[in-house]
Amino acid sequence: MKKFRVYVTYKPSVFDPQGDTITDAAKDLGYQSIQAIHVGKFFDIEVDDSKGTAAQTVEELAEKLLVNFNLEVYRYEQLGGD
Amino acid sequence: MKKFRVYVTYKPSVFDPQGDTITDAAKDLGYQSIQAIHVGKFFDIEVDDSKGTAAQTVEELAEKLLVNFNLEVYRYEQLGGD
Amino acid sequence: MRVAIIVFPGSNCDSDLHYVLENLCHVSAKYVPSTATNLDGFDAVLLPGGFSYGDYLRCGAIAALTPIMGAVRQFADSGKPVIGICNGFQILTEAHLLPGVLKKNDNLKFICRPVALQVENNGTPFTTKYVKDEKIHLPIAHSDGNFYADPATVDELEQNHQIVFRYVDQNPNGSVNNIAGICNRRGNVVGMMPHPERASEKIVGNNEGFKVFQSLLSLKH
């Protein structure tokens, strides 16, 4: 079994109102030192690797399902595993 | 300026319909080797650190705004900065 | 005319479309589950609104990968009419049958209210009964209706008259160039965020959407 984490973020060119809203909320709370907040999501994926193709599976899954390339980019890394 | 990343995930005991549905979808796509997918979010936060309290600000912000302790837990780390 | 209404797990406007077609248009409408793999014998395909797969990943993303979408692609390639409404539009973009993507509304909330639209292209199979530039009102009900595509794609859409409906007076969700509905290059695949099936009878307050279905009915076979 291997564990991967896929990080998905908006492309820098795409406006993300969520990050801005949270930044504003932080300032409203009095945290003036906060300059910017950006939001992303990640997927922790546990994959059986008995065929040795786990990383490839994760990539395929990311590209077919987890990421919309109109908006988003992704990056992944392997976490600890056995 | 310092940069932090706050990772927020569901507590393990909390039902995560989103993760379950995505896991099922991956299996339906033919990726039988996928055992589980969990979804999390992260916040990249840029903080002015001229007072040296950036890490504390991030913690406070996480606890007040970014994390719902009924359901979620968080962890944070410092990313590169200047 | 035989119309297919695709039912994805979580679709919830399927029965509204069925009602409009069978009871108001008097044509045969059949529910086709997303597990089916062919659309033989149908003259038009409708992808309804709703929350397919709970909208749990991105709206329409999981539905776009269901078996039926292969058949929808073939059907569209053969030039026959396909329309996706609301979640159906999201599914068509996720399946790359239409360009772009529907982002979260810029106020980050679900919005249910009537909006003013202009019919920009009355040449699609779903808009021939409208006059070009006609101003109509239709309800919207979505949290992800904010159309986005990169600037080059948007230019192309504009140049090829692929904008079918545009918000006028006020843009409810932040969509680029006030886009409310688009079609593919060939014009036979249409996606729109507003709900014409909820505005097809006076009794529910508005029938300005009924022409979408009347346009489809007037097609020759």
Add this chain to the structure above:
Amino acid sequence: MIDQEMTPQEIKDQKPYLEWGLTEKEYDYICDHLIHRLPNYTETGLFAVMWSEHCSYKKSKPLLKLFPNKNERVLQGPGEGAGIVDIGDDQAVVFKAESHNHPSAVEPYEGAATGVGGILRDIFSMGARPIALLDSLHFGEINNAHTRYLINEVVAGIGGYGNCMGIPTVAGETTFDECYEGNPLVNAMSVGLMNKKDIQKGRASGEGNLIMYVGAKTGRDGIHGATFASTDFDSEHETQRSAVQVGDPFMEKLLMEACLELIQKHADWLVGIQDMGAAGLVSSSCEMASKANSGVKMNLDLVPQRESGMSAYEIMLSESQERMLLCVKKGNQADVRQLFEKYNLDVVVIGEVTSDHQYVLTHHDQIVTDIPVSSLTDDVLQEKCPERQPERLTHLKENSLPKIDDPAQTLIDLLQQPTIASKKVLTQTYDSQVRASTVAGPNATNDAGIIRVRGTQKGLAMTTDGNGRFGYLNPRIGGQIAVLEAAANVIAKGAQPLAITDCLNFGDPNDPEVYWELHQSIAGMAELCRELNTPVISGNVSLYNENNGQAIYPTPMVGMVGLISNVDHTVSSHITQDENLVYVVGQ
């Protein structure tokens, strides 16, 4: 949470049941008169939850008897998932309201969302398709950041669940008053439409028939949620809470379609069906057995579980959402399994109906419960609650009409009150038009929502109304006014009032003043219901609405449905033209 279960003797000595809401007197009564031995850990837990006010209505039941609940149209009164009223043409309307006040105070999004999920299951478990949702929300004053957070999350939760299910939210009310700060009232109502022939009941009868579990897996969500809702709500409980219930509207949509397909197309396979709501598996299974006067035996190892190592106690008390319990005719289990599997839902036989009136559970090959069904449902010790008129009412001035010097300014001040101002920012986040049958939705010009009944000329008008301030000033008249206001709203839409449902939101009933308020309010509501021939066909009681010892105003919420014979003839409530004439009718 529970690694080592206490022995029956340890339970007797250490009295953990007190913390679960069972009194010493009740415990002794159970030992001496009902089971004639000491209950084990699991059994004690089952008693605690089934004997809680939330499940047993032991305190409110004597008062609820004051309500009329029958007339020529009522097909099903209180006692099932929801009440049913005949509307002619072999059709019936089904409705009920439910409170989710305490869960929403703790976790407003999920609390409100799962409240909607629960009320929808009550409707479709009767065999009806839900056609509308309504809500009644009462918050603290809006000038407080935590209140604003609660409002945003509660409203998002209601919309999040209802929108995804494809059920329009067509009416409701939202008020703000200091007394609800920290203890918001979140009441949801649903209305369903059905063919009379499809009426289902929650019963498990016929020896050898099978108990089937369908829907989401069981987790440790909301353990003791039912007793939690029944004890005073203070900040201490907030940290004790084990796991919040999380709603999955997508699963519920599948569950609804599957259950309706089963009921409408294969009723002959089915004996009974019931939602697993408060106190989950225990309350649904023992109520189904009790109503059919039968016994039931279940093997808990067969219950689909989301977490490992759950104890029998946890499995039985879990309040995981989106689950239903079916009683299926022996021989049809494979058919039922196939139907639910088509919708990708878990479906398993977990037990069967027996004839010995016992409630028997096995877990890990051991019998963990063996008690009479009736001891959980029917033998609950009734309590006589003392009551007393509150001090404040004895000193109330007869005529306390405010003096108005500048009517124009007063009007402007009134219009600025959040309770009176437009609720558009909230109601626009609800899908009010899905199902394409909404004739009147949430809109300042609509006193009630209207859904047309496709295929007929008919329409159904519906509203929720409650006003804690009236209840505070005079609970009896407050109760009358709640019914009257609902009726006026429905009538203003051209509808004949049919019947009501209610949520009785009150403070701690052990306080004699609160109990008096409850009694008076119910009496007032009952009087008006008799007057208007609108029986109470379903409802819900939410007590212990207090925050740090201070009770909320007595806030009975009335949900009313009226029948419009020709929906083309409804009128709007606003003035449509210059020079329209304004009349005042009545006194």
